Structures are given as structure tokens and as C-alpha cells.
Amino acid sequence: MPRRIKSKHQHVASLEAELLRRVRAHGGLSRVQLARDLKLAPSTAGIYVDRLVRAGFLIETENTGRETAGRPPTSLVPNPDGGRFIGVDFEARNLMATVVDFSQKPLRQVHKTLRPTDSAAQILAKIEEAIDEMTARDSRPVLGIGVGVPGAIDPVTNVAVHYDFIKGWSDVPLGARLGARFGVPVFLENNIRSMALAELWFGAGRGLRNFVCIGIRSGIAAGVVVNGHLLHGAQHRAGEIGHWVCPVPPELADGTPPRRNSEWRWQAGARLEQVASLSAIEAAAQRGLERKQETALADVKGEPTIDDVLAAAHNGDSFALSLVRAVGRxxxxxxxxxxxxxxxxxxxxxxxxxxxGDLFLAPVRETARELGDAGRDLAIVNSKLGQYNGAVGAAALALHQWKPKR
Amino acid sequence: MPRRIKSKHQHVASLEAELLRRVRAHGGLSRVQLARDLKLAPSTAGIYVDRLVRAGFLIETENTGRETAGRPPTSLVPNPDGGRFIGVDFEARNLMATVVDFSQKPLRQVHKTLRPTDSAAQILAKIEEAIDEMTARDSRPVLGIGVGVPGAIDPVTNVAVHYDFIKGWSDVPLGARLGARFGVPVFLENNIRSMALAELWFGAGRGLRNFVCIGIRSGIAAGVVVNGHLLHGAQHRAGEIGHWVCPVPPELADGTPPRRNSEWRWQAGARLEQVASLSAIEAAAQRGLERKQETALADVKGEPTIDDVLAAAHNGDSFALSLVRAVGRxxxxxxxxxxxxxxxxxxxxxxxxxxxGDLFLAPVRETARELGDAGRDLAIVNSKLGQYNGAVGAAALALHQWKPKR
DNA sequence: GGGTATTATTTTGAAATCGAAATTACTGTC
DNA sequence: GACAGTAATTTCGATTTCAAAATAATACCC
Structure with a gap:
């Protein structure tokens, strides 16, 4: 008569889920290592591992040749065929989706372009379409869906509350809708936070307890990990640094070069999102062209897109570089x-x-170091997880919440 | 054969301590209420409460007349004679100490003035002196000491790591020193964080899970409570917003009145601590006098102190008021x-x-609201706990960590 | 004044988890 | 190739904590 409504690890979905998480994060652990990691008695870890092995979610692997004395450990790895999970991540312009196996390995990914004019309904349709495409011709069961949503969400009701850059995007019952359509649990998270989760679990944040992930796309937001947990805030609105009131380097204010690196200006009400986001760069580039600024961007037909600007910077165009550096500062x-x-x-x-890379990070680091000597202990890096970062994080969100039925 | 090295509530000192904490925070709880609060089975709460009653730390009180049906609850209150705890809080200029009984009621308090020239050794001596004064002629045992320390601390080794405003204040083994002198456990915490604890436990933060406490004294720092816990950061240096690079209102930059409220200036490297702390106000007042600014402060002998400026503002002096408002913005x-x-x-x-009060808070609120419409859900208030805020918080720190011996 | 509803607490037996003591499966050494 | 040394795992009670049922103490209603 199993019961298990509460457990010692109350803050945790379940001990099984926690074990799977550890094994996925750091494949090939032994029972003893798991016990140490999760602060369990070895006997307890043993009980749960056995249970998961018997249920087919973990596999005991061959103990490869070792040098040390003592009984060799039995390594445990997740059974890739344990089930699949889907992750979706989108913002104003792009939708990325991925399907991962039980060991968290991406099996397939899909990208769709969104238009700023797309309505909430159209976006919902594209999400479902992307999921259908990925799960077609593959009969292994889908166990859960995670979605990284731009803007504010309510993780309790699984409703997407609001987002500035998509019209009509408010109080969208995303969780209910996808749950009804695919018949599996759906988990929502703000997309910068799901990126932060991806970093925490298999990116630059692995093993860290405190880090901040700053996403620069149409908007700017921060996903904050404190003590190994995501920071949500009172109304789940934490991390909206795009609304920060910030100083403006002259290049971005009126296009004049600065006399010193530290010479910035203050404009009443200048928001970070309007100063240092991708759309802000596009706007600044356009202003430069209108000023007849000498630059390779002048050859681009139509208004230069962010890709044009970044490509130009990559090729050494000095105007594009000055924009990247200013935003970096x-x-x-x-x-x-x-x-x-x-x-x-x-x-x-x-x-x-x-x-x-360093084209952007160098001015960031330089300025941070100039402003604070406390920055000595601080590493400033870029995400190495690539475009599907957020989608993989969203899939992991579902993966990590999921626990075996009893 | 009691053991109890681990417990279900691993993140917690011990269940006994947690129960005492709840009872102190919200006197007169019943066993059932405690069980609900701490998410325990009623039977479990009962076991622990009985144990604490038998050990003399809790007292069952008369069930006062009630109106509702059902068996009346037995209220529990901490036994004031369970023991005493000491809290000390200091920064560059002042040292406050208090002794509280087991129910957290302050019994006595002591204030000492520190001089900026005091050395680390002199300050240590004054701390011990303050404690001696408070515990003289009172034989009830002291069970613990909490200290709110300015600057960085290491809560593991209980060493005060560094503080800018006291010379020679680095790597002071405060915990070891006081522990040896008084023979009781000593707990260190950064003093803005101990203020935040005081607010969390019996101030404006009671019942909240997420709030920020901003202390403005010689320096400026923030104590952040996330999910009911203090934020420490990777090197226990979180909350140092005094080092923030901030905009400067004209009044504080060069004394000219602003044309609009939103007209601020950007000075390369202006730090919040140099712009909007108490010492910054003194400096700005002094600059005003040198400019022959018309103000009641001109009558003060010597350089005006912060108390002079605040008193003048309170009495309606327009120059002092303009400083307070500028800092408020x-x-x-x-x-x-x-x-x-x-x-x-x-x-x-x-x-x-x-x-x-509102003299300061009105411009704060006004500016915050002007800058962000998200501020609708946000309350901006002042601490009502008074001067001994930090000391009481420090005492509570010790009180809350303490647990009955078995 | 006795029944009934209602809430608090205690009792009871079971599940989860533990710590310590076996047991197992190796490596290395003579 | 037996034997000591070592580390992983299992076994075996013991302890903590639980959930559900039983009991206690009141208010309210007739």
C-alpha cells in the first residue's frame, strides 16, 4: 500500500525524480555516489535505484576496467527508451522546438519563423504544428511537454499572462490547450528562465549554485539562479532588466564617438531594452545610415537586419563594430x-x-572590471548551448518534473 | 538512544528549533496550527511540542474563551525564562546591543558611539563592554550571541572579512573571540542582512516570502529575502548596491535645481554610496554652505552633521528638503x-x-512609479523597528539557530 | 439536559529513511 | 593462488514521520 504523499525531501518532486535528474546530469553514477550527492544513506539510494532499474528507467552498465582497489561500482545510466519529452521555446521572431529522449539527448529539432504580426492563435497553431512534425513516425510515447514562453507566466495555472511583443498575447491558457491536444503534462516557464535552467543542468552553470543568465533578443531579461533554484519573484516577474533605466553611450544616443570609454550620457527614461537589445541595434544602424555613416551596411538592400549588422561586425566593419562595442559597454x-x-x-x-564571442564579451568584461573591482571572482561568459538552448531547457523542465507513476 | 543527525527537514537546524521559531513569530499557536504551518502530521507536531513543554521551553496557556465549535486548542507560548540571547549591531559610527528573553522580548539595550578612528581592537573591546553591561546583575544563562557586522563576513568560519569604513577591519575572528570570552555559540551576519531578518521575523516583512530591505547609513546595502531565505551570494557579498553606478540629480551633482524631476545627470563612475548615503548628504550640505546657499544650516557651528540636515528638513528648511528629495529620487x-x-x-x-517618513518616501515612491508601471504591486515603506532593528535581528539570529540539547 | 456537529489532540500501526554491521567483488602482494 | 586491503552494496534493526482512526472537549440546537 504505497502512500508517499510527503517525503523527507519535501522541496523535491520525489526521490525517484531527483535520482533520475542526477543520473542524467552526470551520467554513469554509482549507488554510493548518488547517496553522497543527495545526502541519503547508501541503503536508501540502493532501494530507489533498484526500483528504477526494475521499472526500466535506469540501466546498470558494465563496470569498465578500473585501477583502484575495492569492489567496483555499478554505473547507472538512464534508459534512452524510457520515454520522450518535448521542449518548445519562442519569442517574437523565432520558434524552436526539440524532442529529447529519456537520457536528455536531442533526437530532432524544428525551427519556425514567426512574424511580428502573428496573432496568439497563429502562434499556438505553429507550436502544435512543430510538435506534430517532430513526433510524426515515432511511436515511442511522449511523457511531457515543456514550453519556454516570452513574458510573464503563471506556473500554477500554466497560463501565459502577458508579452509586449506579440499582439493579443495575454492570459493564453497554453498549459490547458496543449495538455488537451497531446494528453500529457505541460510545464510553462518564462523563456529566459528556461534558458537559465538549460545552463544550470548542462551548460556553463553546471555545478554552480549562484549565477545569472542574461538573454539578449527582441527584449532583454535575466534568469537568476540562487542557491541552485530559479528566482521567480512575488508575481513571477523577476528578471525584467529590460525595463532597467540605464546610461547610454554616445554612439547609441546620437552617433558621436565617445571621448573616453567612461563617457556615457543619461537620458531621462532610457530603457535597457531600447538601448541595448537586438532591435535597438537595428534602429541605431538605421539611424547611422540616415546620417550617411560610412559602412558596409550601406550596401544592404532595405533596412539592415540584426543579422546584417552582426555579419558586418564579424567582417570588421568599423561602424558595426562600434555599435557592438557600445552595446557591450x-x-x-x-x-x-x-x-x-x-x-x-x-x-x-x-x-x-x-x-x-569576444567581439561582444571583451567590452562587457572591460567595462565591468572598470566599474567594480569586486568583479575579480566573477566570470563573464557566453552560452555555448546554441540556438536550441531555450528549447532544450524547456524539455528538461518537463523531464525533471516528471516522475514515474507508482 | 537518540540520534537525529539528519531529519526530514534537512535544510533546517532541527524540528524543535523550527517549532520554537514559529511559536515566537506568532505567539499562542496550537499544535494543529503548528502542524499546518510546518507541513507536519498533527501527531508529529504533538510529539515535538510535548518534548519542548517537558523540557521547559514552551508553556501551555489557558485556552481563553472562544466562540467556535469544536474542542478548543491549547495555545503554546515560549517560556520567557528559557534563556537569554544577545544581539549586537554596529557600523562605522554606532554600536547597538540588546538582550532578549527566550520569547524574543528585549530586556535591556545599550548604545555606544564609535569614532571613525577606532581600531578593530577598540571596537572589539566596546562590544564586550556592551555585553558585560547588559548581562551584569542577571544570573539567567545566556544561550547565544548574534552579531550584525558591517561589510563582508564568512558565516562558516564566523570571521568578519572586510569593511571599508573601519581601519584594520579585515579577517577579524569575531566568532572565535566572543565565543572564547562568553562561552556560548556566536553567529555572525552582515548587518543589513540581520536587519532584513528582523523585518522578516517581526517587522514589515512578516509573512512575506520576497522582499528587499535597503539600509542607508554610512554606506548603502540591501538585504534580500528570496522565498523566505536570505540571499548571500557566492562569496557572501550579495546586496552591495552601494557600489552601483547610478545617475545623479543636479542638486547632488552641482547644486543647481533640476528643470524637470526626470532631469538627471550621468557622471562617470558615480557610486550610489557617494551620491545618496548619509555621508553624501553631509558632503552636499557642506558644498551648499560653501556656495553661500541660503539655509538654516548656516547657523550650525562647524560642518553640519546628518542630524542637523535631517532636523532642518523636518523643520521645513528648503535647502535641506531639496537634498532629501534629491536623494529620495x-x-x-x-x-x-x-x-x-x-x-x-x-x-x-x-x-x-x-x-x-513621507518626507523621504514620497519622492522615492513618485520616482519609482514614474519609471515603472510594474510598481503597482510593490509597496515601498520604511522600517518601523527603530534604531535597535539590527541588534534585535542579530539576537534573533542566535535565537533561531539555537536548539535544545538532547 | 441530551444529542449533534465540530475541531483539537492522541493513539495506532505502517512507510520512509537511517546508521551500523555484514557481505560482496574486486586489486595487489607474497 | 591464498590472504590482506579496500570500496560498493546489502542486510538488518531502529528511528522518524506519516495517515487514518479514535478520543476529547467544546458550542449549538432542541
């Missing part, structure tokens, strides 16, 4: 402020800008 | 930034400035 200021307030071990930048 | 900006990042339920300002 702003984010250096952001990193400084975030560091002083949170004292994280690491700040991880994600998005196309961060994908430029 | 800066903290409005701070509140906005903090709100967007953390999404707390409340921001609590502490310190002499906040004690002015």
Missing part, C-alpha cells in the same frame, strides 16, 4: 550592477550578440 | 531597478533617512 554596466546585487559566480550571456 | 531609481530584477512584494527602507 552597456551590458558591462549591467553585469556590474547584477554582480554587486547578487554576487553570482558567473554571468552568462545568451543570444546572437553573445554568439559573436 | 535616487532611491526611487534604486527601487525601480530592484523591483524589475527581483519582483519583491515590498521594499523596506531603513536608517535615519527612512525614519523621516
Amino acid at each position: 552597456v551590458h558591462g554596466w549591467v553585469a556590474h550592477q547584477v554582480n554587486e546585487l547578487f554576487n553570482p559566480e558567473k554571468i552568462i550571456f545568451a543570444g546572437p550578440l553573445a554568439d559573436l | 535616487v532611491h526611487g531609481w534604486v527601487a525601480h531597478q530592484v523591483n524589475e530584477l527581483f519582483n519583491p512584494e515590498k521594499i523596506i527602507f531603513a536608517g535615519p533617512l527612512a525614519d523621516l
Whole structure:
């Protein structure tokens, strides 16, 4: 007569889920290592592992040749055929989806382009379409769906509350809708937070207890991990640093070059999102062209897109580079402020800008270091997880919440 | 053969301690209420309560007349004679100490003035002196000491790591020293964080899970409560918003009145601590006098102290008021930034400035609201706990960590 | 004044988890 | 190739905590 409504690890979905999580995060652990990791008695870990092996979710692997004395450990790995999970991540312009196996390995991914004019209904349809495409011709069961949603969400009711950049996007019952359509549990999370989860579980944040992930796309937001847990805030609105009131480097204010790196301006009400996001860069590039600025971007037909600007910067175009550097300095200021307030071990930048690497990160680091000597202990890096970062994080969200039925 | 090395509530000192905490925070709870609060089975709560009653730490009180049906609950209150705890809180200029009984009621308090020239050794001596004064002629045992320390601390080794405003204050083994002298456990915490604890346990933060406490004294720092727990950061350096790079209102930059409320300036590297702390106000007042500014402060002999400025503002002196308002606007900006990042339920300002009430809070609120419409859900208030806020919090720190010996 | 509804607490037996003591499966050594 | 050394796992009670049922103490209604 199993009961298990509460457990010692109350803050945790269940001990089984926690064990699976550890095994996935750090494949090939032994019972004893798991016990140590989760602070369980070895006997307890043994009981649960056996249960999961018998249920077919874990596999005992061959103990490969070892050198040390003592009884060799039996390594445990997740059974890839334990089930599949789906992750979706989107914002104003792009929708990424992925399906992962039980060991968290991506099996397939799908990208769809969204238009700013797409309505909430159209976006919902595209989400369902993407999921259908990925699960077609594969009969293994889907166990859960995770969705990284832009803007505010309510993780209790699984409703997407609001997002500025999609019209009509408010109080969308995403959880109920997808749950009804696919018949599996659906988990919602704000998409920068699901990126942070991806970093925590298999990215630059692995093993860290305190870090901040800053996503720069149409908007700018931060996913904060405190003590190994996501920060949500009172109304699940934490991390909206896009609304921060920030200083503006001259290049971004009126296009004049700065006299010193530290020469910035203050504009009443300048928001980070309007100063240092991808759309802000596009706008600044366009202003530059109108000013007859000498740049390779002048050859682009139509208004230059963010991809044009980043490509130009990559090719050494000095105007494009000056924009990237100016935005980098702003984010250096952001990193400084975030560091002083949170004292994280690491700040991880994600998005196309961060994908430029040191071209973007150098001015960020330089400025952060200039502003605060406390930055010594702080690593500023970019996300290495690539475009599907958020989608994989969303899949992991579902994966990690899921627990075997009894 | 009691053992109890681990318990279900692993993140918690012990169940006994947790129960005492709840009873102290919300006197007169019944066994059932405690069970609900701590998510225990009623039977479990009963076992522990009985144990604490038998050990003399809790007292069952008369069930006062009630109106509702059903068996009346037996209320439990802490036994005031269970033992005493000491709390100390200091920064560059003041040292406050208090001794509280087992139910957390302050029995006695002591204030000492520190001079900026005091060395670390002199301050240590004053701490011991304050404790001696309070415990003289009272034989009830002291069970623990909590200290709110300015600057960085290491809560594991109980060493005060560093503080800018006291010379020679680095790596002071405060815990070991006081422990040896008084023979009881000593707990260290950064003093803004111990203020935040005081607010959490019996101030404006009671019952909240997410709030930020901003202390404005010689420096400026924030104590952040996330999910009911203090935020420490990777190196226990979280909350140092005094190092934030911030905009500067004209009044504080060069004394000219602003054309609009939103007209601020950006000075390369202006730190919040140099712009909007008590010492910054003194400096700005002094600059005003040198400019022959018309103000009641001109009558003060010597350089005006912060008390002079605050008193003048209180009496309606327009120059002093303009300083307070300008500083208020800066903290409005701070509140906005903090709100967007953390999404707390409340921001609590502490310190002499906040004690002015709406004189200070009105410009804070106004600016925060101007900058962010998200501020609708956010309450901005001042601390009502008074001068001994930090000391009481420090005492509570010791009180809450303490648990009955078995 | 006795029944009934209602809520608090205690009793009871079971599940989860533990710590310590076997037991197992190796490596290395003579 | 027996034997000591070592580390992983299992076995075996013991302890903590639970859930559900039983009991206690009241208010309310007739």
C-alpha cells in the first residue's frame, strides 16, 4: 500500500525524480555516489535505484576496467527508451522546438519563423504544428511537454499572462490547450528562465549554485539562479532588466564617438531594452545610415537586419563594430550592477550578440572590471548551448518534473 | 538512544528549533496550527511540542474563551525564562546591543558611539563592554550571541572579512573571540542582512516570502529575502548596491535645481554610496554652505552633521528638503531597478533617512512609479523597528539557530 | 439536559529513511 | 593462488514521520 504523499525531501518532486535528474546530469553514477550527492544513506539510494532499474528507467552498465582497489561500482545510466519529452521555446521572431529522449539527448529539432504580426492563435497553431512534425513516425510515447514562453507566466495555472511583443498575447491558457491536444503534462516557464535552467543542468552553470543568465533578443531579461533554484519573484516577474533605466553611450544616443570609454550620457527614461537589445541595434544602424555613416551596411538592400549588422561586425566593419562595442559597454554596466546585487559566480550571456564571442564579451568584461573591482571572482561568459538552448531547457523542465507513476 | 543527525527537514537546524521559531513569530499557536504551518502530521507536531513543554521551553496557556465549535486548542507560548540571547549591531559610527528573553522580548539595550578612528581592537573591546553591561546583575544563562557586522563576513568560519569604513577591519575572528570570552555559540551576519531578518521575523516583512530591505547609513546595502531565505551570494557579498553606478540629480551633482524631476545627470563612475548615503548628504550640505546657499544650516557651528540636515528638513528648511528629495529620487531609481530584477512584494527602507517618513518616501515612491508601471504591486515603506532593528535581528539570529540539547 | 456537529489532540500501526554491521567483488602482494 | 586491503552494496534493526482512526472537549440546537 504505497502512500508517499510527503517525503523527507519535501522541496523535491520525489526521490525517484531527483535520482533520475542526477543520473542524467552526470551520467554513469554509482549507488554510493548518488547517496553522497543527495545526502541519503547508501541503503536508501540502493532501494530507489533498484526500483528504477526494475521499472526500466535506469540501466546498470558494465563496470569498465578500473585501477583502484575495492569492489567496483555499478554505473547507472538512464534508459534512452524510457520515454520522450518535448521542449518548445519562442519569442517574437523565432520558434524552436526539440524532442529529447529519456537520457536528455536531442533526437530532432524544428525551427519556425514567426512574424511580428502573428496573432496568439497563429502562434499556438505553429507550436502544435512543430510538435506534430517532430513526433510524426515515432511511436515511442511522449511523457511531457515543456514550453519556454516570452513574458510573464503563471506556473500554477500554466497560463501565459502577458508579452509586449506579440499582439493579443495575454492570459493564453497554453498549459490547458496543449495538455488537451497531446494528453500529457505541460510545464510553462518564462523563456529566459528556461534558458537559465538549460545552463544550470548542462551548460556553463553546471555545478554552480549562484549565477545569472542574461538573454539578449527582441527584449532583454535575466534568469537568476540562487542557491541552485530559479528566482521567480512575488508575481513571477523577476528578471525584467529590460525595463532597467540605464546610461547610454554616445554612439547609441546620437552617433558621436565617445571621448573616453567612461563617457556615457543619461537620458531621462532610457530603457535597457531600447538601448541595448537586438532591435535597438537595428534602429541605431538605421539611424547611422540616415546620417550617411560610412559602412558596409550601406550596401544592404532595405533596412539592415540584426543579422546584417552582426555579419558586418564579424567582417570588421568599423561602424558595426562600434555599435557592438557600445552595446557591450552597456551590458558591462549591467553585469556590474547584477554582480554587486547578487554576487553570482558567473554571468552568462545568451543570444546572437553573445554568439559573436569576444567581439561582444571583451567590452562587457572591460567595462565591468572598470566599474567594480569586486568583479575579480566573477566570470563573464557566453552560452555555448546554441540556438536550441531555450528549447532544450524547456524539455528538461518537463523531464525533471516528471516522475514515474507508482 | 537518540540520534537525529539528519531529519526530514534537512535544510533546517532541527524540528524543535523550527517549532520554537514559529511559536515566537506568532505567539499562542496550537499544535494543529503548528502542524499546518510546518507541513507536519498533527501527531508529529504533538510529539515535538510535548518534548519542548517537558523540557521547559514552551508553556501551555489557558485556552481563553472562544466562540467556535469544536474542542478548543491549547495555545503554546515560549517560556520567557528559557534563556537569554544577545544581539549586537554596529557600523562605522554606532554600536547597538540588546538582550532578549527566550520569547524574543528585549530586556535591556545599550548604545555606544564609535569614532571613525577606532581600531578593530577598540571596537572589539566596546562590544564586550556592551555585553558585560547588559548581562551584569542577571544570573539567567545566556544561550547565544548574534552579531550584525558591517561589510563582508564568512558565516562558516564566523570571521568578519572586510569593511571599508573601519581601519584594520579585515579577517577579524569575531566568532572565535566572543565565543572564547562568553562561552556560548556566536553567529555572525552582515548587518543589513540581520536587519532584513528582523523585518522578516517581526517587522514589515512578516509573512512575506520576497522582499528587499535597503539600509542607508554610512554606506548603502540591501538585504534580500528570496522565498523566505536570505540571499548571500557566492562569496557572501550579495546586496552591495552601494557600489552601483547610478545617475545623479543636479542638486547632488552641482547644486543647481533640476528643470524637470526626470532631469538627471550621468557622471562617470558615480557610486550610489557617494551620491545618496548619509555621508553624501553631509558632503552636499557642506558644498551648499560653501556656495553661500541660503539655509538654516548656516547657523550650525562647524560642518553640519546628518542630524542637523535631517532636523532642518523636518523643520521645513528648503535647502535641506531639496537634498532629501534629491536623494529620495535616487532611491526611487534604486527601487525601480530592484523591483524589475527581483519582483519583491515590498521594499523596506531603513536608517535615519527612512525614519523621516513621507518626507523621504514620497519622492522615492513618485520616482519609482514614474519609471515603472510594474510598481503597482510593490509597496515601498520604511522600517518601523527603530534604531535597535539590527541588534534585535542579530539576537534573533542566535535565537533561531539555537536548539535544545538532547 | 441530551444529542449533534465540530475541531483539537492522541493513539495506532505502517512507510520512509537511517546508521551500523555484514557481505560482496574486486586489486595487489607474497 | 591464498590472504590482506579496500570500496560498493546489502542486510538488518531502529528511528522518524506519516495517515487514518479514535478520543476529547467544546458550542449549538432542541
